[in-house]
Structure formats: C-alpha cells, structure tokens
Amino acid sequence: MTRPRSFDEAAVLHDAMDAFRRSGFAGVSIKDLGDATGLTSGSIYNAFGDKEGLYRAAFGYYIDAVIRRRIETYVGEANDLNGLEQLFLSLLCAPESDEHGCLLTNAAVEFGAQPSVASQGLAEGFAVLEAAIRRVVEGQIGGGQVGLLVARLLLLYQGILVLIRAGQNISACPAVIRSEFEQLRKLLP
Amino acid sequence: MTRPRSFDEAAVLHDAMDAFRRSGFAGVSIKDLGDATGLTSGSIYNAFGDKEGLYRAAFGYYIDAVIRRRIETYVGEANDLNGLEQLFLSLLCAPESDEHGCLLTNAAVEFGAQPSVASQGLAEGFAVLEAAIRRVVEGQIGGGQVGLLVARLLLLYQGILVLIRAGQNISACPAVIRSEFEQLRKLLP
DNA sequence: TCAATTCTAGAATGATCATCTTAGAAAGAG
DNA sequence: CTCTTTCTAAGATGATCATTCTAGAATTGA
Numbered sequence: 001m002t003r004p005r006s007f008d009e010a011a012v013l014h015d016a017m018d019a020f021r022r023s024g025f026a027g028v029s030i031k032d033l034g035d036a037t038g039l040t041s042g043s044i045y046n047a048f049g050d051k052e053g054l055y056r057a058a059f060g061y062y063i064d065a066v067i068r069r070r071i072e073t074y075v076g077e078a079n080d081l082n083g084l085e086q087l088f089l090s091l092l093c094a095p096e097s098d099e100h101g102c103l104l105t106n107a108a109v110e111f112g113a114q115p116s117v118a119s120q121g122l123a124e125g126f127a128v129l130e131a132a133i134r135r136v137v138e139g140q141i142g143g144g145q146v147g148l149l150v151a152r153l154l155l156l157y158q159g160i161l162v163l164i165r166a167g168q169n170i171s172a173c174p175a176v177i178r179s180e181f182e183q184l185r186k187l188l189p
Numbered sequence: 190m191t192r193p194r195s196f197d198e199a200a201v202l203h204d205a206m207d208a209f210r211r212s213g214f215a216g217v218s219i220k221d222l223g224d225a226t227g228l229t230s231g232s233i234y235n236a237f238g239d240k241e242g243l244y245r246a247a248f249g250y251y252i253d254a255v256i257r258r259r260i261e262t263y264v265g266e267a268n269d270l271n272g273l274e275q276l277f278l279s280l281l282c283a284p285e286s287d288e289h290g291c292l293l294t295n296a297a298v299e300f301g302a303q304p305s306v307a308s309q310g311l312a313e314g315f316a317v318l319e320a321a322i323r324r325v326v327e328g329q330i331g332g333g334q335v336g337l338l339v340a341r342l343l344l345l346y347q348g349i350l351v352l353i354r355a356g357q358n359i360s361a362c363p364a365v366i367r368s369e370f371e372q373l374r375k376l377l378p
Numbered sequence: 379t380c381a382a383t384t385c386t387a388g389a390a391t392g393a394t395c396a397t398c399t400t401a402g403a404a405a406g407a408g
Numbered sequence: 409c410t411c412t413t414t415c416t417a418a419g420a421t422g423a424t425c426a427t428t429c430t431a432g433a434a435t436t437g438a
Contacts, residue, residue, distance in 0.1 A: 006404080006415065024299060026215040030396060040417055041397080047415095051396065099302055105351060109298040110213060113288055113356020126357060148368065151361035155348030162294060162347040167302020168315060172340035179337065195385065195434075219426060229387050234427065236385095 005047070012037045012047075013061035016054055021062075021100035024110045025055055025117065052117040059121035062103040067125060071132045081188075084136045084153075085181040091160050092173055101165030104129070105158055130154060141187050149184065156180060194236070201226045201236075202250035205243055210251075210289035213299045214244055214306065241306040248310035251292040256314060260321045270377075273325045273342075274370040280349050281362055290354030293318070294347055319343060330376045338373065345369060 019028050019036040030041045030051055037044070048054040074087035091102075104125040107118040130150060137149045156177070163170055208217050208225040219230045219240055226233070237243040263276035280291075293314040296307040319339060326338045345366070352359055 022301075024213070024215060026213065027299070029394080031394090042399090042418075043416055045397065101298065101301065106298050108351055108355035109290065109295050110216070112211070112290065112354050122355065126355070147361050148364050151365050152368075155352065155362070155365060156344055157348070158351035159344030159346070159348030162297055162351060163344065165301050166297035166311065166315070172336050173344070175337050176341050176344060179341075218424075220424085230427080231388070231429090232386055240426065 007037075007039060007043070007047075009047075010061070010065075012039060013058050014065070016058040017062050017103060018100060020055060020058055021103050021106060024106060025051075026110070055117050056121065059103060059107065059118060059125075063121060063125050063128060067104065067128055071128070075132055075136060079136050079139050081136060081140055081181055081184055084133065085177065087132075088153075088157065088160070088177045088181075089174060091157070091164070092170060099165075099167065102161040105161040106165065108158075109162075129157065133157075137184075141184065141189070143187075145187075149187075152180070196228065196232070196236075198236075199250070199254075201228060202247050203254070205247040206251050206292060207289060209244060209247055210292045210295060213295060214240075215299070244306050245310065248292060248296065248307065248314075252310060252314050252317060256293065256317055260317070264321055264325060268325050268328050270325060270329055270370055270373055273322065274366060276321075277342075277346065277349070277366045277370075278363060280346070280353070281359060288354075288356065291350040294350040295354065297347075318346065322346075326373075330373065330378070332376075334376075338376075341369070
C-alpha cells in the first residue's frame, strides 16, 4: 500500500542541510529549499509537514551523517588522542570548511538557549560531541582535570568553526591544534 | 536649522543592538525593532534609511561601546597578560553572558564570509579584537610564536561566546581561561 | 510670536512568506 | 487491467514583510 518515496530522502536532506548551513533557518524560504532540493513546496509539506519539520530532519541527518560519522571515522574504537587530533584537523577540510560552517554551531548561535525548532538537535549534537571527547580524555588521561580538558577541547572546536564560517585566516589553526594535543600527550600516564 | 534628534540615539542603538543580538538580522522585523526601540517604522526609516542602515549603526555601536570599551577597561595602556585575562573572564559576565551572545560572533555565523550588510563590521570587529590580543602577546612575550598564541586566544574567545550563546554549561570556562594564561605566563621572559 | 524646517505617527502598498487546496499522475494490489 | 491509494505539481490564500506616503506635531531661528 505505502508507495515508496519517489525521491531520494538522504539526498534531499543533504541538500536541505547545506541550504540551512548556508543561510540559517530564518534566512531560507520554502522556495529556496525547493530550489535546493528539487522538490516543490507541496512535496516538502507532504513529506516533512512544514519548514520546521524539514529543519529537524536535516539537523538529525547532519548529526548522524556528519558528526557521528566523523567521530567514528577518526576516533572509532581506538579512542586515542591521535584520532581525536585528526578529527580536529579534519574540521579544516570539507564539509565544515566549505564556507557554510557547522550546522550545530550555526544553530547554536542562531537560536541560542531558548526553546526552538533546534533545541533537540542542539542538545543531541552537543551531547554526542562532548561524549566522544570525554571518552578519549577519560580513557587516555583521566584524573581530576578531565572536566577542564574536555571544556578546553569543546571551546577549541567551536572556536575553529566560527573562524571557518567567518572566512577568517585559519592558517594558524593546524599549529594550534597540534600544540594543544602535544600538551595533552604530556599528561599521558 | 537642523533640529536635534528627538530621541536618544545611543539608547536606540543599544536597544536595536540587543534585538539583533537576540534574533539576528533575518530573525527580527522592523516591527520588532520598533517595539524594542520605542520608535515607529517611519522614524526608523527616516533616521537610518532602512533595516540594513540600522543594523550597520547598531553593529558600529556594539564595536565601540562594547568591544573597544571592554578592551580599554581591561587591557588599557598596561597591555599586560593580567588585563587580557580579566577581559576573557569578563566575557562570562554581562552583556555577552545575558543569553544574547556577542554581536560579532553572531554576525560572523549568520552571514559567513560572503559580502553582506555585516561585512564591514565583521572586518572591523575582528581586526580590533585581534590587534588588542596581538599587542599584549607581542609586547609581553614576543618571539616566533606570537602568531600561534594570538590564534589560540582568538579561538578561545570565539569558543566561549558560542557556548555562552548556546546556553551550555560554562562553569569550567574560568578554569580553562586561567590555565591558558598560566601557560602564557610561563613564556614570559 | 511666526515661519521655515524637520521630525514622527500611522496607515497604505506591493512583495514575499509559509502554508493549504485541488486536480491529476504514478504505483502497487487484486 | 483496474481500482485504490499516495504522491506531485501548481496555483491560491492570508499573514507578514520591508518600505513609502501623508498629514500633522515639534523645534528653532528670526
């Protein structure tokens, strides 16, 4: 009975994700989203309910297909500092560095802490990110300063994504990341 | 001939600045800005030309009344690490911590690197901030790693403002800032 | 006080917005 | 093949948007 979707949902969410990363939620219209995804407004409303529904779906897709995937790729099962360092260095490459920035960071700044269409995605995204960092720091270094070190890395992560989005000169970032992780390695037992 | 303005321009720009910090440029309407400032739309258009003109004026006000003032207050003529540390710690207090975030950071994320109504303010704001940090690092520490240290501090600055805006737990931030500056002090000649 | 000037208030305007409706196309079940 | 179901396409709708217009209030120089 239920007909299969006639469009590629992952591809649509990918395109919508890029549109939201580029222009934010308020800065993009249903028409823009139709142009970006190749769907008509009717199809969007039928498939996702409304603009907020599409945003939520695209945000969820971003968390899974970009953030979780990046963590698995670089940190994976090893949970070591080298992998986490590679993860940070990878931020300087696509897709975050493609001038659209990170949807998590962009949404955090656009919506802030108020309840919004982004609240759930923000909570999940920050939790996933912090958990991955904490897993590595706790497993490799431990001790009483885990909270401090995790906060340092989270701050660095967000700072990098702001500078990338702003188009600032990020040529010094690799050296900052490497010096940060060199410091952490000195704390290895 | 030219009558003085019948409203307090600084107060209006302050209110507009808060509205833009809260909701971004795309997320706030002329009606919202009228409600926030107490002006009618006619007065806004008469005084500032259009919504973009008011945004530019509010952004300029923010750079002068918040960023430059903060730098003068904490760094001033001394240009020492202690003052810069106090500046970073002050970010955790008002007005940035009032849940609206920093207009510079918010604009950087909303508009990105593309030419926009925020381009000039972004360039000026980042330049003012980086120059102040560089002045202290160069004067106090110097050496070949000035670029690296300035980048570290800029990244930390932006990271803090994202986490504040996102309403994340910032209780670890003071310790991160203090440890960062302790490290810098070890580099003092 | 009076006249010239410049402001403000509030309604008006046309564009764009998110959303809905309707008519019909496509796909699977029998 | 045909019927039922579910989709898409495209235009319609009412709200909201940025902006402008108009009438009149306020201020200052004389």
